Amino acid sequence: MKTFDHLTVIGLREWVALPGLGVAGLRAKIDTGASTSTLHATEVETFVRDGEKWVRFNAHLGSVVQLRHRRCEAPLVTMKNIKSSNGQAQTRYVIRTPLALGDRVWEVEFTLACRKAMRYRLLLGSKALIHGQLVVNPGLAYVQEKPAFPVSPPSSTGVA
Numbered sequence: 001m002k003t004f005d006h007l008t009v010i011g012l013r014e015w016v017a018l019p020g021l022g023v024a025g026l027r028a029k030i031d032t033g034a035s036t037s038t039l040h041a042t043e044v045e046t047f048v049r050d051g052e053k054w055v056r057f058n059a060h061l062g063s064v065v066q067l068r069h070r071r072c073e074a075p076l077v078t079m080k081n082i083k084s085s086n087g088q089a090q091t092r093y094v095i096r097t098p099l100a101l102g103d104r105v106w107e108v109e110f111t112l113a114c115r116k117a118m119r120y121r122l123l124l125g126s127k128a129l130i131h132g133q134l135v136v137n138p139g140l141a142y143v144q145e146k147p148a149f150p151v152s153p154p155s156s157t158g159v160a
Helices: 126-131
Strands: 008-010 013-018 023-030 037-049 052-060 069-083 089-101 104-113 122-124 134-136
Touching: 013 122, 037 069, 037 089, 052 089, 069 104, 104 126, 126 134
Parallel strands: 008 134, 023 122, 037 104
Antiparallel strands: 013 023, 013 089, 037 052, 037 122, 052 069, 069 089, 089 104
8 A cells, every 4th residue: 555645634514714815714515526716706796907807706605504605806817617526617816825724835727607596605626636645545634733833914915
């Protein structure tokens, strides 16, 4: 049996933070069947800043019981056609922002989509797992400590 010392083991669900957006304490569902990661966002609108396209959106962070949201801004990376698990195609905005999971922080691309019917507001796909050098033990949950990132005032890539 092969073992990989340079990879970090995570569970099927983990606590994450998006420090570039000023977001901490967000529960993520790990989905190895999804290529792209997704963040629950509504009221998405594009605008131009310094000649570049950006998006402004409400990132929904709470659970169905405890609703929370934060107004965020991020540079628009691209638009992407995504086929959801129910087979419907959708064009989504794509942003790139740092993700913190345990003691690791790396850049992850997220599509912005309405996930209000879903239990988890953030879905972490296989591309993010590869770049973060993570392996998933689906029998575990919340293996890593909550990322220690205070929610601070936004920078130019953070919240409005």
